[in-house]
Amino acid sequence: MKINKQTYYYIWRIIVSIAISVFSILFPLAMIFDWATYFNTPIYWVIHIIFALDLIISFDQNKRMNDDEVFGRSYSVKKYVRGWMIPDILVSIPICFLINIPILESVKFIKFLKVGAFMKNLRQHEIQYTNTLILIFSLFWFLHALHNLACVWLALFGIDENLNQISNYVNSIYWTATTLTTVGYGDIVPSTNMQKIFTIFMELLGVGLYGIVIGNIASILTKKDPAQAEYTENIDRLTALMKIRNIPKDLQQRLRDYFTYKWKNRHGYDESEFLMELPNSLSREVAIHLKKDYLSNIEIFKDVSEEFLQEMALSFRSVIYTPGDCIFEAGDDGDCMFFVIKGTLDVTVKGKSIAKIKEGDLFGEIALFMNTKRTATVRADTYCDLYRLDQSACKRVLDRFPHIAKKIQSIAKKRSDELV
Amino acid sequence: MKINKQTYYYIWRIIVSIAISVFSILFPLAMIFDWATYFNTPIYWVIHIIFALDLIISFDQNKRMNDDEVFGRSYSVKKYVRGWMIPDILVSIPICFLINIPILESVKFIKFLKVGAFMKNLRQHEIQYTNTLILIFSLFWFLHALHNLACVWLALFGIDENLNQISNYVNSIYWTATTLTTVGYGDIVPSTNMQKIFTIFMELLGVGLYGIVIGNIASILTKKDPAQAEYTENIDRLTALMKIRNIPKDLQQRLRDYFTYKWKNRHGYDESEFLMELPNSLSREVAIHLKKDYLSNIEIFKDVSEEFLQEMALSFRSVIYTPGDCIFEAGDDGDCMFFVIKGTLDVTVKGKSIAKIKEGDLFGEIALFMNTKRTATVRADTYCDLYRLDQSACKRVLDRFPHIAKKIQSIAKKRSDELV
Amino acid sequence: MKINKQTYYYIWRIIVSIAISVFSILFPLAMIFDWATYFNTPIYWVIHIIFALDLIISFDQNKRMNDDEVFGRSYSVKKYVRGWMIPDILVSIPICFLINIPILESVKFIKFLKVGAFMKNLRQHEIQYTNTLILIFSLFWFLHALHNLACVWLALFGIDENLNQISNYVNSIYWTATTLTTVGYGDIVPSTNMQKIFTIFMELLGVGLYGIVIGNIASILTKKDPAQAEYTENIDRLTALMKIRNIPKDLQQRLRDYFTYKWKNRHGYDESEFLMELPNSLSREVAIHLKKDYLSNIEIFKDVSEEFLQEMALSFRSVIYTPGDCIFEAGDDGDCMFFVIKGTLDVTVKGKSIAKIKEGDLFGEIALFMNTKRTATVRADTYCDLYRLDQSACKRVLDRFPHIAKKIQSIAKKRSDELV
Amino acid sequence: MKINKQTYYYIWRIIVSIAISVFSILFPLAMIFDWATYFNTPIYWVIHIIFALDLIISFDQNKRMNDDEVFGRSYSVKKYVRGWMIPDILVSIPICFLINIPILESVKFIKFLKVGAFMKNLRQHEIQYTNTLILIFSLFWFLHALHNLACVWLALFGIDENLNQISNYVNSIYWTATTLTTVGYGDIVPSTNMQKIFTIFMELLGVGLYGIVIGNIASILTKKDPAQAEYTENIDRLTALMKIRNIPKDLQQRLRDYFTYKWKNRHGYDESEFLMELPNSLSREVAIHLKKDYLSNIEIFKDVSEEFLQEMALSFRSVIYTPGDCIFEAGDDGDCMFFVIKGTLDVTVKGKSIAKIKEGDLFGEIALFMNTKRTATVRADTYCDLYRLDQSACKRVLDRFPHIAKKIQSIAKKRSDELV
Known part of the structure; x- marks a missing residue:
């Protein structure tokens, strides 16, 4: 529901923006080339109808906004009546039809302010598309400025009667762009003083324009993707280390591969950290969604309550192992269990490979719940993304759910007996 | 008082800046177009009176500055006498009136250095308007440079006798800007070598000018608003998470809403952190001002000392809850109490809504002071900004004020008895 | 193996890039100057053979990529068939040979998209050469754009029959660059409207070009080398301190020297921190490679297991001493031992220098293992980079290897007896 | 000593840079205008003598560098012989005197590489002048490039026989700059193809030049002074807080004043943090220099050892109080003592002001050493910079020096008895 309201609002704003754009393109041309007919074309009337509708829609929208809890109550009917309503009314009057002084129509340009406010609003809410939006908005304003400045130039220089309207217009646009x-x-x-002063003004505008174009591009280029920044920093540190110390080529490559893997597959981004900054309720829901596929795979968690699973999900931490890494060895204490998100692992007993662990599997749970030693060694075959659940975290959760704890332990015991 | 002194100083500096601006505009024109009369106009005398007054005011100001504790004693009478006094005297002499060698008047341009120092000073003290000030100052210097360079050009090229003074001036400004x-x-x-060398100098100046304009714009555009930076980072991390994991659309929207709410209503900014960095006395005063509306609402705090309230105020932490979040459930331990800054909450007993909590209300205080369990469940209806007071913080304060602690507990007991 | 695969891939991509470059240079010239022969030259056929081979190699590469664990499975055969295969086939058809409509050959320009994708890929994987790559890629695109725009200009303006082909081409390149x-x-x-519109387009392109050139240079210049950034910050803080407090010149110089030494010899970079962020297995291997030269020097570690040495290596921390610093004094508790990476130290007993310690030496180990007091004073002669092994860390390791601990202690005892 | 060696080295490098500059200015002009005499002028010979001396000095310097411990042994004789020696010899041969083929003299331009290396070296060691150095170096390279490009242009365009040499040169410089x-x-x-190609090259160079100028300016402008950055951030947070909460004007001003005071008088910089990052020996020396004026003021520390004072000095922490702040009240525990660095304080007993404490004074020491309660209240009159010594830190130091501890306590007791 909420999304739709927002989307309708965006679409309507875009329609209004197009209407004012069309007006601002046609009106100056009509003034310069004396297109008396323009003020009677359907386009002229469509624009006015859109402006009139905007008055009604804006009023209605501000009324509805009162119950919009997310974006605050920054707009309201009162504010609108005191602020944008009068300009909106002014703009929707077909002045030429009433008093036939075309120049007065230029009052409609104030509608551009509303386009600007809309663009600012859009940029603030759609932050992930900032760069694209800056590009589109810059082009919008630049082309309108070009057109209107070219029209002012035509007015100042006079129309060359030897050329047709299109050539005149192209000439003026050409001069303005140049x-x-x-x-x-x-x-x-x-040649005249007036023209020279206008030219000086244009030149200064050009400097400002350059500044904004280049400043924006520079600000886009200097913005760092946080994941890539982390990767670059790691590689930089590795390079610095290699300069002053002797590290074998093979190990260098493995370090580089590790950083690349981390960057590519997890985008330099740690889930746990993200969850911790969320309010309690949201972090639980996100955690459960991220991890429920793994939790539902665990036989001993089959019939436990949703709340218990949420607590468990919050306790997972993701870890990476590189190929050949030993996750645990036979004889180690069983102080944690693992869920495989990505990669394959090799289970060996006394150096013999007895099984493979794949995506979606869990392992190490029996030693954890039974408090026994590991009975096999597990090594990573490939890069492995695992979820790890520590004994302490597990205990903390089980303490809160004594009934479930008892049940799980009895199931685990039965399973482990079966295995033996 | 202090504000006014500063303000008067600013106004006077602006008057002096205008005086030297007017001089630097009229003097080169007078030199080039032989306006002999200029040196007898009221304007000429007003400028000199302002400069003479500046000498006195600067002297007086430096004397007073000795007792300005905030901005340090960087200026003093001695420093002034050795530094700016002699230029200030030189500038306030009406040279043309005394010896009639107009070119000597150009010594007045050194006053621009003082304008520069004032601008630097202003930018350092009014850091929140940095961007606006950079814009205004840049325009100030650019227009003066343009005018003076155009005058030099006129002097080098000679005046075109076929044109009037205005056309000559417009031509030279036009060439300079171009x-x-x-x-x-x-x-x-x-055409001459001299003119060509001047042109080379102008072109290099143009490159530098571009560099400064564009560098400034880029530095403004790359500056990040810290609140928005945090919001952007959160959204970025969310996007990264969604790319590699499967999160339901609805939950995505709720996460986005949460970050937006946080950004919009609190500007990504945590009060407690800000208070902690202040010296003790200031942090107490700010805390009490931020929270006294809520404290005065608490019946059991009616007749306690100001100092006690300050300690309490310092112990509040603000928290956000999203719609539907459970603040506490019936049966939980009563380990904290809450004050509602924004939003509404719903009180339910055994699933039945029995009351609403609104802005300005406090809740949970009885269980806190009586060490009992919660008797009802409270859920957030809307986004809620709450202040939270933890039991441990509360206890720490009460320990320091044993008399008040006893009194409060007895009141709380009476109230809770009444409720039962 | 992995490196080679990657390298072959890069070399083949570069060959394809050269092929499309040669095509994009010759084809527009052939069109404009009517080089009918071009479509029968060996160059034309070599290009087509390369494109045909690319089809096969890309297919093969995507098939192999399935088992590439490091860079993920972002490409696969299915993806290729649906995505790049059709363009790759289109591009490898010698259209002119089949239907003789030269203009259709321009479809080959889509191959540039693949060059762009390769460049992006290269930049992401070879992050340490980012700046060099940006420079090379920018030049590549700029020169191709220049050439093709110049050809468009020739087509629009027509060829000047009075000039030869080279002069025509130089003229158009000259105009385009200008x-x-x-x-x-x-x-x-x-002169014509068409030409003017093309010129406007070129001018706008020029602005964008400037923006990208300048933005890239600015982003390169504002990137900070982390080691230098740390050095600069330290020097800045020192300068700030010197401004408000009185520090003797000599001490200032020593502080500056210290920061410079740290920056120059260790690149502002702390090994331990780097090791800590690596997964367990990698950090052990890196630590052992960095420190094994020092460990193999220790007599009492002669016959111990590799695993024990790894644990020891992980416990070293590097420290810097400045000339004249006292590492320990006779009579201090023997709570750590040191390995000299760089620099020389002076051993004194009762003020008399009795020995020098040099690069590669270790000292302080007897007092550590025997739990006795230091018997001599050690001072740094020069700047010294040392590895330090604390008692607590040492104990933690020895506790895990009780057999080795016993053996070491007995050896240490024997050695210390011999020394006495 | 060290400073001087470095300085002599810098001066010699600057002399060599001037020599090569003079050569690079005169040689192209001599070639173009056929100044046959140039190769016999004293200037020509002075340049060669300087180059020959540079060979000897560089050799000598690289020999000496072996014992330069601070900047590492990056240069050595071997490296020099293999690297720069051959170019240095080549450059010091007066080719024209020997074989009279002037064009061969252009080999001397390789000496510019050494100037470049020197500039890089200078920029790395004199980081605090980075911006100034960038400006000077940029100008150096730009003017040399301008001159040499202008000479190439003259060679390509030919000399206009109607003009004298100066006009020809000014014209070419004018065209190059334009x-x-x-x-x-x-x-x-x-007009010719050759000229056009040279022009294209110049234009592209111009774009690069712009990029570097603007990139450098932007990187200078975006660099933040850390103290000002902290101030700005504090003011920003204050502004954000004021927007959403109601803070009295007076309190706002006081907060602003506090941040300004902190920024102005301490440059947003905390001594203790700086000391902590230094190696032990340096941090002690800096601490003692910063604080010895205050320590020598303390009567009870009159005859204690230097080492004891160093330990004490390290334990001080600087604190700020704002006007009106209470440092301690009569009856509080005497858990610390203070030294006044800046500002005045007011001592009151039962609301009556009995004394003033000024810069350089210490207070609170008796209660600290005697373990008694405060007998008076102390309030800050103005902004106060104090050093604070906590009881715990004091005790830690006294425990290490039991003899001094006893002595001090007896003195303190005597003094406190006297006061009573």
Whole structure:
């Protein structure tokens, strides 16, 4: 529901933006080339209808916003009546139809302020698309500025009667672009003082434009993806270490591979940390969604309560093992159990491989619940993403659910007896 | 008082800046167009009076600064006498009136150094307006540079006798702007070696100018608002998580909403952290101002000492709950109490809603002071900003005020008896 | 093995990139100057053979990638068939040979997308050469863009029959470069509307080009080498301290020297921290490689197990001493031992220098294992990089290897008896 | 001593840099304008003598560097013989005197590489002047590039016989600057293919030049002074807090004043933290220098050992109090003592001011050493920078020096008896 409301609002804002864009493209041309007919075209009327509808929709939207708890009550009917309502009404009047002084129509340009406010709003809410939005918005404003400045230039220089309207317009756009981009061929130059002052203004605008374009690109390029930043830093530290110390080539490659694996498969990002910063209720729900596939695989957790599973899910920590790493050896204390998210592992007893552990499997649970020693050695065949549940965390949860604890232990015992 | 002193100082500095600006605009024009009259106009005299007053005011200000404890004793009378006094005197002499060698008036340009020092000072003290100030100052220097460079150009190229003064000036400004902005139409080009060397100098200046404009814009654009930076990072991490794991759409939206709420309503900013970094006395005062509305609502705190309330206020921590979150359930231990800053909560007993808790209310205090179990379940209806007071923090405070502790406990007991 | 696979892949991608580059240089020229012969030259056929081979190699590579554990399974045969296979086939068809409509050959430009994907891939995996790669790739794209835009210009302006092909091409490249770099001499200007619109497009492209060039340079320049950043910060803090407090010149110099030494010889980088972030198995191996030269020097560790040495190696911490620093004094408790990585130390008994300790030596081990007091004073002669092994860490390791512990202690006792 | 060696080395490098600069300015001009005499002028011979001396000095310096412990042994005789010696010899041969083929002299330009290496070295060691050095070095390279490119242009375009040498040179510099800065008036344009290709190269160089200038300025502007960054952040957080909460104007001003005071007087920088990161010996020496003025003021510390004072000095922590803050009240436990670095404090007994404490004073020591309660209340009159010595830290030090501890306690007792 909420998403849809937001989406409808966005679509309507885009329609209004298109309407004001069309107006701002056609109106200056109509003024310069004396297109008297423009003020009677369907386009002219469609624009006015859209503006009139916007008045109603904005009013309605501000009324509804009162119960929008997420984004706060920053807008309300009162604010709208005092603020945007009067401009909205002004803009929706078909002035030329009423008093026929075309220049007054230029009051409609204030609608661009609302487009600007919408763009700012959009950029703040859709932060993940910031760069794309900056690009689109910059192009929007730049092309409108180009068009309107070209029209001012036509007004100042006068229309060349030897050329048709299109050539005149192309010429003025050509001059404007050539000046704003500081190319300045010099084939068209200002001659009167007025034209020169306008040119000075254009040149300064060009500097500002460059500053904004380049500043934006630089700010996009200097923004670091946090995962890649971590990877780069690790590689940098490795390189620094290799410069002052002697590390075998093979080990260097393995270190590099490890960092690359970590970066590629987990995006340098630790789940546990993310969960910890969430409020209690959300972190539980996210944890359960991330880990329920693994939990539902555990036979001894078959008939336990949802709440117990949530607590368990919160206690998992993800760990990485590199190929050849030993997860535990036969004879070690059984102080944790593992769930395989990715990769395969090899189970060996006295050097003989007796089984493979694959994605989705869990292992080490019997020694954990029975408090016995490991009976086999487990090594990683490939890079392995595992979830690890420590004994202490497990105990903490079981203490809160004594009934379940008793049941699990009896099941575990039965299973372990069966295995023996 | 202190604010006013500072403000007066700022206003006077702005007046002096305007005076030197007016001088630097009129003087080069007077030199080039032989405006002999300029040196007798009221403007000329007003400028000199302002400069003379500045001498006195600066002296006085440096004397007073000795007792300014906040900004340190960096300025003092001695420093002034040895430093700025002589230039200030030089600048306030109406040279043309005394010896009539107009070119000597150019010594007044050194006053610009003082404007520069003032601007630096202003930027350091009004850090929250840095961007605006950079913009205004840049424009100030750029326009003055443009004007003065245009005048130098006029002096080097000679005045075109066929044109009036305004056209001559517009032409030179036009050429200067066209060169500095690197547009370079090529309709006016240097012909003598001297002119060419000046042009080379201008072109290099243009590169530097671009560098500063673009560097400033880039530095403004790459500056991150800390609250938004945190929000962006959270959203980024969420996006990364969603890429590698399967999270239901609904939960994704709730996570996004939570981060948005946090960003919008608290600006990614934790009060407690801020208070901790302040010196003891300030942190107490701020805490009491932030929380006294809530404290005065608590009946059992009615007649306690101010100091006790301050200690209490310091112990509050703010927490957020999302809609549907359970704050506590009936039967839980009563280990904390809450004050509602924003949002509404629902009190239920055995699944039946029995009451609503609203902004400004407190709840959970009886179980806290009486060491009993919760008698009802409280859930958040909407996003809730709460202050939370933990039992341990509460106890620590009460231990320091044994008399109050006894009194509060007896009141709490009476109230809880009444409720039962 | 893995390295080679990756390297072959890179070399083949580079060959394909050269093939498409050669095509994109020759094809537009052939179109404009009507080089009918081009479509029958060996170059034309070599390019097609390379493209055909690429189809086979890409297919094979995607099949093999399934068992590539390090970089994940992002590519696979299915993906390739649905994605790049069809373009790859299209590109490898010698269209002109079959239907003789040269313009259709331009479909081959889509192969550039694959070059782009390869560049992105390369930049992500070879992060340590990011800056060099950005430079090379930027030049690659810029020169291709320049060439193709110049060819478009030739097509739009028409060939000047008075000039030979080379002059025509140089002219168009000259105009393109002059416009893209915003120099804009104005000796060649567009005359038709079509040409003007193309020029506007070129000017806007120039702005974007500038933005990317400058943004990249700025992002490279603002990137900080972490070691240098730490050094700079330390020097900054020292400077700040010297401003407000009185520190003797000599001490200032020593502090500066210390920071410089730290920066130069260890690149502001702490080994222990790096090791701690690695998975267990890798950190052990790196530690053993870094420290085994020192461990093999220790007589009492001669015949101990590899695993024991690994544990020991992990417990070393590196420390720096400045010239004149006292490492320990006679009579101190023997709570650690040291290995000299760099520098020389002076051993004194009652003020008399009795020995020098040099790179590769270890000292302090007897007092550590025998639990006696130091019998001599050791001072640093020069800057010294030492590894330090604390008693607690040593004990922790020995507890895990009781047999070795006993043996070492008996050897240490014997040695210490011999020394006495 | 060390400083001087470094300084002599810098001065000699600067002399060599000037020699190669002079050569690179005169040689191209001599080639273009056929100054046959140049190769016999004293300047020519002075340059060669400097280059010959550089050979000897570099050799000698690399020999000496072996015992330079601070900057490492990165250079040595062997390295020099294999690396820079052959170029150094080549450059010091007066080729024109021997074989009279002027163009061969251009081999001397390789000496610029050594200037570059020197600049890099200088920038790394004088990090606190980075920005100034970048500016100077950039100008150096830019002006040399400008001159040499202008000479190439003269060689390509040919000398205009109607103009004298100076005009020819100014013209070529003018064209080069106009092109490199992308102004491009178009009054001088290339006509041959060769000239056009050179122009394209110049234009691309101009883009790169812009990139470097702007990138450098942007990187300077985005660099944050850490003290100011902290201040800005504090002010930002304050502003954020004021937006969502109601804080009285007066308290806002006091908070702002506090941050400003902290920034201005201590540069956002905490001594203790800085000391902790230094090696033991250095941190003691710095601590003693910072605090000995205060320690020598304490009567009871009159005749104690230097080592004891060092330990004490390390235990001080600096604290700030704002005007009106209570340092301690009569009746509080005497758990610390204070030294006043800056500011004045007011001592009151039962609300009556009985004394003032000023810079350099210490207070609270009797209660500390006698373990009694405070007998008076002390409040800050102004902002106060104090050093604070806690009881626990004091005890820790006294435990290590039992003799001094006894002595001090007896003195303190005597003094406190006297006071009573």
